[in-house]
Structures are given as structure tokens and as C-alpha cells.
Amino acid sequence: MLLTFDRVQKSYPGGRPVLRDVSLSLDRGQTLALTGESGSGKSTMLNLAAALDIVDSGEITLDGVALSQLDDPGRAALRRTSLSLVFQQFNLIPSLTAGQNLSFHARLAGCHDPDWCAHLAQRLGLSDLLDRYPENLSGGQQQRVAIGRAMAARPKLLLADEPTGNLDETASATVLDLMLALVADTGAALLLVTHSHEIAARLDRRVHLAGGQIA
Amino acid sequence: MTLTVIQALASHWRTHRLQLATLLIGLALATGLWSAVQAINAEARASYDRAADQLALGRFDGLHNPAGPIPLSRYVELRRAGWQVAAVLEGQLRVQGQTLRVLGVDMVAYPALPAVTQIEQSGTPPDPADMLTAPGRLLTTPVLKPLLAGQTGLPPILISDALPPDLILTDIGVAETLLKKPGEISHLIILPDQPGSIPPLSTIAPELERVPAQEQLDTAQLTDSFHLNLSAFGLLSFAVGLFIVHGTVGLAFAQRRGMIRTLRALGVSMRRLVWLIMAELSMLAIVGGILGLVLGFFLAGALLPDVAASLRGLYGVPVSGQISLQPQWALSGLAMALGGTFLASGHALYRLSRMPILSGAGLQAWRSAASGSWVVALAGVAAIAGGILTLLLFGGLVAGFVMVAGLLVGSALVLPYALSRVLILFQRSAKGPIAQWVWSDMRAQLPGLSLALMALLLALAANIGVGTMVSSFRLTFTGWLDQRLTSELYVTAATDQQGQDIADWLNPQVDAILPIRSVELAHSSGPLFLYGIIDDQTYREKWPLISSSERVWNRVHDGSAVLINEQLARRENLWPGDTLAITSADTLTIAGVYSDYGNPTGQAIVSMSQLDRIAPGAEARRFGIRVAPDRATDLAQALRNQFDLPRRAVVQQAAMKAQSMQVFEKTFVVTSALNILTLGVAGFAILTSLLTLWTQRLPQIAPIWALGLTRAELARLELLRSVLLAALTALLALPLGLALAWALLTIINVEAFGWRLPMYLFPIDWVYLLGLTLLAATVAAALPAARLLRLPPADLLKVFANER
Structure with a gap:
């Protein structure tokens, strides 16, 4: 298994539980949709899987590494080298051009491949936009750059949090198609958080969260 | 309704207490430094006025x-x-x-x-x-x-x-x-x-x-340039303090945009809101101004004794050494606090008043702000050109200050553009992704930090400029003292007869006796002190002539020529070859001009026989004594014993020099103190700007953290960013500071004091100042960096939260 959640518990600082005894596994190359109401714990699960946050109890392993055993630099190194993230808000670096944003994660991870980046830019329809700054790109274009940034590092696991939540229907469909195609081409696993049943239906598996538990 | 709106507006300060404290401190610092200078000036002028009234002068x-x-x-x-x-x-x-x-x-x-x-x-x-x-x-x-x-x-x-x-x-x-x-x-x-x-x-x-x-x-006119100098420094400190106010008010307005939108949606008119915000700003200005007045009062009290010593040393003007609370400077301080607050808040208030009711609460995009910086830079170039043109067209002290102001303000305006170009160069040459991000991010932060960096530029340039001027002056003054105070002993007798007795007693024991005799004459240029000298090798070898004609000393001693001091030469535009009418009957050719620092009045030197002819009966009580240096102490004691002279009647060269240096150092205590305080205020401005930007930093930092940098690495980069920007600003401040020093030495000093000084460079001082600047920038950035280091991941995760 690439990613496993084993009896994971997580509470907010006030003590209110967010995740209760959640266990889940995701194999290499597999795609999984995580659905649920607002506040059900979807994003928290994604953050825990991305080593952005730590569990209260239980364990998460990624590619055989137990995340609770890692210190802050260890978790940062894991984020650089083993996984990539796509956010609803795109979260591009505003001071860098689209091209610089696209290659940023790969260069950070020390695995920058200019040909692969050029291929990604071409696949994502960004070849003519690489010199533009994020503020001069549409939402759909920005999200395509974010997907390119995530895939440029050839991650084992792609984590996406409502990647089409800020896009209109057409842009949303384009972005999802591209992301799924790239995941399939690279053999990465995908854990995608979404409200949309339609999007969830296009992935291999679907897990529904309710009240912090898998329903 | 008004009370309800006031409560809503005031609630912002309850939840942003540090911001409130920053605003009040900024106002207090700006007003305090300005008021201190005004209090000192007011006290000195009150002394002059008292004297004028007491003597019915003017x-x-x-x-x-x-x-x-x-x-x-x-x-x-x-x-x-x-x-x-x-x-x-x-x-x-x-x-x-x-x-x-x-x-x-x-x-x-x-x-x-x-x-x-x-x-x-x-x-x-x-x-x-x-x-x-x-x-x-x-x-x-x-x-x-x-x-x-x-x-x-x-x-x-x-x-x-x-x-x-x-x-x-x-x-x-x-x-x-x-x-x-x-x-x-x-x-x-x-x-x-x-x-x-x-x-x-x-x-x-x-x-x-x-x-x-x-x-x-009158005295007030004579000392005008000194007070103008002080006021200029006070204004510089005030301007630097206003940068803090501008930054803090700007952020407070940006953070309250949401509240303003809501209030407007609830039926409060924009006009009412603007009036209430202006009332709120006035209240804050008055509170900050009062704090500043208290600070200024104590600061002025601490500085006045040195200013009084300077005025006594430079102009011979007595000033009472105690500060008293005078309404005019207190009111001027409050008016400056109010005016400064509205000046610093005007733009933010205007933008707020023009904000559409449905506009978002977003903050200004960095690139649009940066793209406007070339317009600001052009305005800066125009300010510099305007200052230079004013000096060329009008000349004089005020035009000199206009040129300096144009140079400083213009350079400050050019700074963001110049920094942006430099950062682009660094970004292009950067290899690694982090280096590339750091340079580009620094450029992105420029609009938010530019005011603080402008303040830093002004403070640093003032430090370099004034420091270079003072150090050049000190070096010149020390050399000049060596030339002027050549005698090993200086003796003052109680009477002419005792003077003659002393000379007779000393004659066989010493190398030379140089009488110091002078009279004060009324001259068209003001009081003129006429000195007589004997022909001695000491003068020929040591006297600090800055301009002379051939056979200068021979011509003085044969009675056909006169030497004049630099002040008189510049004031009357008299140089070797011109003539000086000492009295209606005595006109002599000027053979040389000598430097005469620390003396506001005109001075001329003729041969002793000429002095006795022009002004018979001049006192003959003071002498310089040339003797082997190792005999000076014993001879001084022997003189005191022989003629029952008080200790201060026989002064050794070293003591005389020490006394002169003491007066010199006191003269620049005030400017040095204002310099340090201005630099401190600039450091505080950086801190407040970084704190101000803090809330906007998280969305920029969080993605980098998510991509695999630790908070510790990001905190270090935050420190590095601040230090690099301060270092770049310091490097740009160096040429500006040197230009300022040149202007002070060749324009302001000549106009204000009547002497021109050579400019020396002191690279070690620059290194020290750079170190101080980097330290200030590190200290200023330490708090935001420490915050970042301790920031819980949950706060960073909020940036990605879809429902936020």
C-alpha cells in the first residue's frame, strides 16, 4: 500500500473531534475521492496525509514511512520528494512567472527535468503563458499551472483539495480531465477531496465521511 | 447612530492593541523629536529676545x-x-x-x-x-x-x-x-x-x-543658520516618524475595509464614516502628540546644555541652560502631530472614501503597485533636479537646504524603483529555486516595505552625510589647532605692567615670546578684531593660510599688507590682492586668508607696529611662549609661583587644545544625538512595516511551506530578506550620504558659518554603520521571524481552507 490511515484520531484545538478512528488505504496508481459535508473532516484527512498536520492518535504511513515518527524537517522533506498538492485557491507564488511556478516544486525536490516540464506545459496548454504572472492568468489557467507544478516533481501521491471548486463548469471539466490523464500517465496515486458526486464518480474509489467517520 | 458607529470603529483598536501602540509610538517619536528641536530653538530665541528687550536693541x-x-x-x-x-x-x-x-x-x-x-x-x-x-x-x-x-x-x-x-x-x-x-x-x-x-x-x-x-x-539673525540646521534635522526625524504612522494607518484601514462595507450596507453614509474616522485620527494624533511633547520636553532638557555651550562657543551668545514649557512649541508640536497624521493618512483615507460598497477586502496587488514605481521614481528625479536648479538660480542658505531636501526626498522616491531593478538583476542570476523565490519575493514585498526603506535610506544618508561632515571637520580642526596653538604655554597677565614684567622675566629662559594683542574695531562688515603679530618663524611655518600671495609674511611685516580670516573673506568676498579698509585712514592690501574655525566674527592680522599705529594702547597682557615641550610644565609652575598667577592664567598647549576640542565636540552633540535617534526611528519603522505585512505574509509563505520548506527555514529566510533589503538600502544610501556631506561641507557650512572644509572619507565608519543597520534590520525582523517559527501548522493550514 502507498498510503494507509490506521485508526486515526484528530481533534480541533478546542477539543472537538474532527476524525474518529478513521482507517483507509490507497494503493499505487489508484484514485480515490473523498466526499462529505462541510466540516466532516475531508480536508483534515488530506492535510494529515500531506504531512502538513499530525495525528492525535493512530498512524499514517506513506510509502512505508510512519509519519508520526518524522520531525518537522522530515515531514518537510517528505512533502518535497514524495507527494504533491493541488489546492482550491491555486496558491501559486505571485512573484514568480507561470513557468517558474511550474518548475518550482521539481527544482525544490532536486528532480527538475526541463523536457518533462516542457511536455507538461504543452499538455496543459500553457506553452504560450509561461512568462505571465499568476495575476494575469484566469482561474482555469492558474489551476492548470498548479497541476503542472504538482506533476513536475513526479510524485508518488497527488493530493488535491477541491481542485475545481473555484472554476466554472467548462474549466472544471478541462482541469479534471488533464489531472486524471497525467495521474494515469505517471502512475501516481490520487486522493481527491470533493463535494461533487459527478467528479467522485470518475475516480476508482469513493469514500464518504460523515461526522469524522467513514460512512 | 453616531455612537454605535464609533463603538464599532473603536473595537478595531481593542483587538489590535499592538497596532494602536505602534501608531501612538510612531506619532510620539515624530512629534517628540520635532518638539525637542522646537523647544531648544524657542528657548534660545526667548533668550535672545529677553536680551534685546533688556537692552532696547533693535x-x-x-x-x-x-x-x-x-x-x-x-x-x-x-x-x-x-x-x-x-x-x-x-x-x-x-x-x-x-x-x-x-x-x-x-x-x-x-x-x-x-x-x-x-x-x-x-x-x-x-x-x-x-x-x-x-x-x-x-x-x-x-x-x-x-x-x-x-x-x-x-x-x-x-x-x-x-x-x-x-x-x-x-x-x-x-x-x-x-x-x-x-x-x-x-x-x-x-x-x-x-x-x-x-x-x-x-x-x-x-x-x-x-x-x-x-x-x-541681532543675535537671532546671527544664529538663524544654527537654528535652521537644527530645524532641518528635527523635520527629518519627524518625516521618518511619519513613515511609521503611514504604514500603521494604512494597515488599519485595509483591515477595516470589511467593517466599513458592513457599516455602509447597514445604512451609514460614507460621508459620516469619513468624518468619524477623521475625528478618530484627530484623537489619536492628540494623544500621540501629547506623549511626544512629554518625550520632547525631556529630550530637549537633556540636549539644551550642549546646545547652549555650542551657541556660546560659536557665536558668544549666552542661552539659559534650562528648558521651560512654552506654549508656542507645545502648540506647534500638537499642530505637527495633527497635520502629520492627516498627511500620513490622507491617501489611505481618500482610497477608503472612494471604495465601492461592493468591493472586496483584498489588498493591493504587488505588481500593479510595483509598475507604478517608475512614475514615483520620475517624481524623485524631478525633486532632485528642482533642488539643484533652486541652488543654481538663487544660491544662499535656504536654497542650499532646498537642494538638500530635494536630494533626500527625491532619492527616497527613486529608491523603490532602484531596488526593484537591482532585485530583478539578482533574480535573473539566481540559480536555485529558493534563491529565485527569495529575490522575487523581496521584490513583491517592496511596495509594503518601501516607506520603511525610504525612512531607513534617509536616516542612513543623514548619518553618513553628517558623520562625514563632523569627522572631516574634526580632522581639519585638529590639524588647524596644531597650526594655531603652536606655543607651548599661554599666559594672561592681570595688567599691562605685569605683562611686561613677565616678558622680561621669561625672555632669557625661552625660545620666543609671541604677544597676543588685539583690539575690536567697528567695521562695515560687523565687529572686526584686529590682531598684531611679531615676525617669528612659528607664524611663517605654521599659520593655517588657505590662500596667499607671494612674499605674504614679508609684506605683512613691512606693514604693507594684512591677513584676514576666512569668515571675513567669504562674507565680503575679499581675497589676496583686494584691499581691506581697516579704518577710514588705513587701507591695506590683503596678502593672505587663513582658516579660523569656531569664530563668527571677522578677524585681521597686521604687524605689531601697524597695530600700535592703528589702535594705540591695545592691551599687552597675553602671550604665547615657545619653549622646549619637556620644560613647559615646570616653567608654567615657576611662572605661577614667581608672579602669583592663578592656575588658569598659565595654560599649557595640551589643555588649550583639549578645551577647544571640548567646545568642538559639544557643537555636534545635538546633531549626533538626532542622527542616532533618527536611525532608531527608522529601525522601528522597519519593525512596524514587517508587523504590518505579517498578516499578508501567510498566504505567500504557506504554499512554500506546503511544498516542503520547514518553518525554521522560512523564518531564517524572513530574517535574510529583511537583512538583504536593509543592506541594499544601505549601499544605495552611501552615495546619497556622500552627496549630502558634500552639500553640507561646500554649501551649508559656508553659508551658515562662513568656512569651507575639505571632505575626507571614512570607510571604517561606513562599515560600522552597515553593521549597525544590519543589526537593526535583524532585530526588527526577529519578532516576525520568531512568530513564524512558533506558528502552529493549523494557522498555516487556514490559508488552504476552502471555507475560510
């Missing part, structure tokens, strides 16, 4: 003889012709090493003086005849009583506190004797109510010039 037109003193006979002729004039004789008297001013007035004709009235109305008034007939009476302040009481041969002393602290007032007849100027009159004052049928001045006394009361050079 109230009447005067009659002056451009060629020298007015003979008694001319005074008598004027009186006989019906002119209502009063005679005045001024001069200096040295008592126990201290120089005192003597003002002799015609007690019968001169307008009633407060000191005389006070004594006449006292419990034991003197007989008026005693004031006028020998030995006469000396009126002086309680301060001088102990000094004069021990002197023999002086008339009885009457004490009045309605006199300047260094002055002796007496009848003109008594002054003639005291000053050894029999039959001389310095000038005449024209009394009001002149008879209608008096003959015109041109027929009865054509050599005399009538000088209107308002044109007479």
Missing part, C-alpha cells in the same frame, strides 16, 4: 561709521544740530580668563532700560549722580557678581536680573575707561521724536550710515 534706527568708531566730536556736532541721538560704546573685557561684554550707554539720553529701572525702584536705590560720575557703577547679573567682586580697580557693582548673563552695563564714560577707548563711540541710536528742522545727515555727518532698526544684525 527698537531704534542706528548711525554707524563703516570705517570705524565714531569720534566724540561728531556726536557733539550732531547733538548741537538738534539730532536726538544716544551714544553707545561696546567692547569686551577679560576677567579671570572669561570674556565679558561691556555695554556703555549714555545714561541720560539712552531710553530707560529695565535693569536701571529695577535698581532705581529697589529698596536702596543709588544716587543717580553716582551712576554718571567717577568711579561710576557697573550693573550686572547675580551670576557675574562673584567673578567681578574679587577684582580690584572696578567701580562698585549693582545687581539686576534684568540683564543678559554675560553683560556689564554702565555709563559710557565708565566704559571708556574700562575698555581703554577714550573718546570712542561704537554707534549712535536715533531716539524717537526728532525735531522737524534738523539738518540732513548728508550735510552734517556724511560718513555715517543710517541703519534701520529691522536691518541691524
